[in-house]
Amino acid sequence: MNVTYKWLKEFVDFDLDGDQLSHQLTMAGLEVDYMEHLGAGLDSVIVAQLDRVEAHPDADKLTMCQVNTGTEVIPVVCGAKNHKQGDLIALAQVGTILPGDFKIKKSKIRGAVSQGMLCSEKELGLAEESEGILILPQGLALGTPVFDALGLKDIRYEIGLTPNRADCLSVAGVAREVAAMVGKTMTLPEVAPVDEAAEEIEKLTSVTIEDADGCPRYMARLIQGVKIGPSPGWLVRRLESVGQRSINNVVDVTNYLLMELGHPLHAFDFGSLRGQRIIVKRAADGESFVTLDGQTRTLQGSDMVICDAEGSVALAGVMGGENSEVEDDTVDVLLESAYFDPISIRRTSKRLGIHSEASHRFERGADIDIVPVALERATALIQQLAGGRVAKGVIDTYPKTLEKRTVAITVNKTNRLLGLDLTLQQIDTLLRSIELETTALAGDEEGLQVVIPMSRHDLEREVDLIEEVARLNGYDNIPVTMPASRVVHRRKETQQSFVTQLRDAMVAQGAREIINYSFVSPTSWDKIQLKQDDLRRTNVRVLNPLTEEQSVMRTSLVPGMLEVVSRNLAYRSDDLRLFELRPVFNVVADQDQPCEVVNLCAILTGRRELEGWSQQDDTVDFFDLKGLVEVVAQQLNLSSLQVEADACQSYLHPGKSCRIYSGKKLIGVMGEVHPVVQDAYDINQPVFLVELDVPAMIAGRAQAATFQPISRFPDVYRDSAILIDDEVSADQVLKGIGSVKVKNLDDVVLFDLYSGKGIPEGKKSLAFRVRYRSTEKTLTDDEINKMHAKIVKSLEKNLGAELR
Template sequence: MRVPFSWLLEYIDPGLSPQELGERMTMAGIEVEAVEAFGSPLPGVLVGQVKKIKPHPGRDNLVLVDADTGDGPHEIVCGAKNMTVGDRVAVARPGAVLPGGLKIKERPIYGVTSAGMLCSAKELGLELGSDQEILILDKNTPVGAKVDDVLGFDDQILYLDLTPNRADCLGMLGVAFEVAALTAGEVKMPSMNLPETEIPVNEAVKVDIKDRNLCHRYTARVIRGIQIGPSPLWIQMRLMKAGVRPINNVVDITNYVMWETGQPLHAFDLQLLKERKILVRRAGMGEKLVTLDGVERELTNEDLVIANRNEPVGLAGVMGGKDTEITAATSDVLIEAAIFNPTSIRRTARRLSLPSEASQRFERGVNPEAVMWAQNRAALLLNELAGGKVLKGVVDKNYSTVEPHRLTVSARRIRRILGIDIDTAEILALLKSLGFFVSPSEDDLLEVTVPLRRADVKIEEDIVEEVARLYGYDRIPLTLPRGELIENREEEDEKFKDAIKEIMISAGFYECIAHSFINPSGLRHLRLPENDPRMSYIPVRNPFSEEQSAMRTTLVPGLLKAVQHNCSFSEVNQLLFEVGSIYMADSLPLEEHPAEKPTLGMVVSGIIPEPNWVVPSIKADFFVIKGVLETILRRYGIEGVKFIPQALPFTHPARSALVKVDDVVLGFIGQLHPEVAEAWEIDQPVTVSEIDLNLLFEMAKPVPCFTSLPRYPAAKRDIAVIVDRNIASEDLAQTIRETGKDFVSRVVLFDLFEGKQIPAGKRSLAYSITFRRDEGTLTDEEVNLVFEDIKNALLSRGAVLRGEGS
């Protein structure tokens, strides 16, 4: 937001220099990024009055102008012919230096000596009018005055970097109210004595709001008999200093009032508005509109338009349409001032990549009280500066009743939060300076009514902030926080998650960070039944698109989307993981905050490592994830993990398992079902896993203490058994451990075989068993006795020793 200091002075005199005001505002939370002069000095450029105009004796396209700059007329050769006798113009006398370094000299032009140059706006560094026309100054401009003083080139511009909540400062009056609070000043409002004709506006135009959720209020005024032309120079200069390009008097006045009040306006050529009727409705799917920039836009039913009977004539709150724009032929104008839904405007402006000053203000929210004031202000200026006749009354379709927000605030609590001893009377004075209505009540309580322009003040803490910034952050003493330091569980959780990430990265996985919002169709692609808790997803209110319309209940869709994306670029070998939260609701609609569960998700496909001549590649499958998960469990001293075969809705029926420790299910590992892979457009085997990190964190043991190396030698025995395929290898390993008790220190599955020598439905599992005792060396006899017990235990579970028949 650019704030010309001279313009601000029309409403309030802060009694400070622009630099001092910028510092004061910054300290009060309204950051002023910079304070800069508008233009450079124009030495030797003076205001001149045209006394005589005559043809050039040698050239038909030139004229000789006698211009008086206060010291008598000077004959100047000029190519422009838009000036008349009596006009005030900018005269660059010999010795003057123009922007760009052009030095003016007295010199002959086709036989006539020119004593200077009459300047166009462009030659003075201004984007006004045509560079083929001389800049005409106001008729009351003093002859001989310096042009840079007349145009305010020394004016200072304050560049405000506003936070989104301070939409009230997107208008000069809003800034003036803020300055008044900081300097104990009073805002001078422009006078509003608006003359109207006897013709009622309802006879000239009709308005109908079809979607009241997207348009809460729409007002229209009609001004007839307007003479289109350039705006007065003072309006053009103010707009230029604010960063707005002047166009014509009607458009300039709507921009001027928007910059003054923060309320966007739009002007329609009433003669081009069919049937003189305004409809505020949603666009039809595929409906077209050519906007003022000449671009044809294709609209959707998410867009709000201003329309006549048949077609749209404007994109509500964003940009007007080409068909009803103000041109030189316009005489009757309809002025629109409205309140549109901020979310709708933001969605449309972003989808069409069409940001505008109007959309910026509607997105942040406009002041309901400013609508009618801005409407009348624009009508008054069109009457005074464009010769328009204002029809009686305003068409006002208002379907929202907005009441000022009221709060009960404790002065005692304000003092406690700020840590200062501020008197209640001073608190009242500070709040009243902001335009808040405050009345004290019992027990040091304050009843505060917030003006509608301050929609950002909603809770008691907002009032505390207002008191603090007006009191002065620099006046609040610095103090260290007091209190007992306690263990931060949240910090420990974050450290745990970071450690998990380090393990995953060290295992060769790449971290994936997906959106927490998902498309619900991704859950349906997983073939989850409707009664599955993961289908009870929380819908997002006013989502940007269907792709982000639900809070995720599983990390799997995001990981699969990443796999599909990578595969489309021929990246088929993938090890991806994500540590993120999923959101589970106890019931819908939500009655309390959903459970936010930190989760580890993994997905693998292809082969690892990439083919090379040093290390052979293996399939990235179930066992890769199983190995990484076992590494994590060992790192945190978690024992007794079991992988229980279990088909899930989205996994291969014979290649998935639940991960259990004791009787607690930590998560699952499983190869993606072919039909699910096809739904995700993935044409290769993919294995996914999801682990509950909350449960893992609760089971994690402290870092283990040092254990000395074994003092006595170990003995090893191998055993191979044939079992049914549905018997888990871990179950047999656990049987070996339980039977061997204190004598078995390690059990490793080193071979799995299925082939012609093995009966159908069976498989061979071979284990290496390490025997060791802490108190002394085991004898062969002791080892053999334990080994025999292990054989019998396996046989009792239906196993057949390899080589002893089947």
């Protein structure tokens, strides 16, 4: 919102200078983003008179002027044609720097000396466009700076308003705040009386509102016999000072009132209205309409439109129509002043992508009580500037009366929230300074009943009024106090600590963490071949998804992980060691909300070692992944891990995958990604994946390990090779050894697997090494032999093993 210092002074008398006013506005919540001194640095542009104007001898489009500055007569070459001898003009003297960093120098133009420049309004920054030089009114003293002579020196403030302060989208609204700052009263401009004709407006036109919710109030005035033309200089300059462009005298009045009072008005060419009447209603669904900017818009049934007897002529509260625009040949004008529902205007403006000055105000909430004031002032100004006869009376269709809100505010709560000690009288004075009506609150509690004006849509609750008290009293006056608090030591929950340890363990193994969106596409499950009738994988749909590709909550980290792998491989990043430790969302029967469970998903693919001088061309395999899981499990003190072949997951290779158990607790699956799934993601190299359930891992965690000192007695090894059936796994052998009750068994390592020559068909040879050590004494050969024989005998009995 742009306002100027002088325009504010017309509403309220204050003594603040430009910088003080900027500071006060900002501290009152109306932040001044930019302050510009209009006419600053242009005192060398002075009022001068053309004593003589002659054609340039060597250029048809140039004139040679003798310019009287009041102290001397100087020659100036000019390219404009709208001047004549005796005119007062704006002379930029040599050395002047005009807007745009254009410096005036003494020069020769086609052989003629020129000691200055005759300026146009555009060159002085007073207008966006101008056809010739600025011709000044007669009677100004020669040599006087132009901006001083015309009273154009001013300060423009660009205020960055928050969306809730629609009441300050006008000079009057800002002036109301200034009046509260300086303790003065704001005065609205007087509305000049309108010279009405004898014929009544009801006999010439009518207004019908078919949707009172969308348009609670609509007023109209009819002005006949106007003469469309350029606006007077004062109006043009006033509009330009706040960034508005002059169009013609009628439209400029509506724009002027828009900036002055903050209420949008619209002028219709009455001769273009078919049936000479107005109907306010909802648009027909699919209706096409051409707005003032020449764009064809497709409307919906929720859009409010202004119609004549045959069709739409304006988008209510947003933009007028091309078919009813005020043109140079317009004779009769129907002037509209109305109030439209903010929600309806906001929806239409956003859907059609139209952001106009009118929609900006209506969608934030206009003032329904200012509707007649704006209409009368605009009518008087149009008659003053464009002439014409105003039909007798005014049409005021008000089918849905909007009542003012009343909100209570108490002294106790105000002081408690602000940390102040204000009295009831002080609060009352502050609220009345912004034109709020107050009465004493009935009852024992000290407070006020406040009537909220229709311009303040942001004041709905007591805290809103308390905020106004704080703002008006001055934020600087709120004491600085440190909040009372207690230092509370809170220990992390078990899962929080475990997740932190798990993340650290994965990073220690050289894995990089990734983070994907929790929203995925419904087709993600098809790509990893999950069955939709699996209850745990049933889609948890998002009620308001951003896109269809993010319309369901993920129930597995696998799709997102494989997408990341595919994207990295496409960029030739082939050696990956990644993990994601994030929640998934599983459907729970008979519950509205899904169950949120933290999962870990990790992948290995590519080379085992980084590329280098001595690096071997080995790629990772299943056992690299298994080793990573075992190391991480050991660091997290999980119970001894056990695996069972075939993970029973459609996205893993059935012959190269397994289920992972911690004790008897299933904690996850791992293996090579199924070739069909790899093809679905355009992955052309083996990928090994593990997916772990974090709560299950916590449940399978062993008791904290206790420290045991290293034995000072020597250890002894015994190596044995056994023949065993192919169907018996090495894991069964190791479990069998561990199940034998041998007191001093310290460690078991399987170090060889052999089958082939010398080994019967259907058999294999496994060699294992057992370490024995006592913490109390040095073991004898006899003791060790007895313990080892016990182990071999158990394997022979339980697994059918034969000692080689």
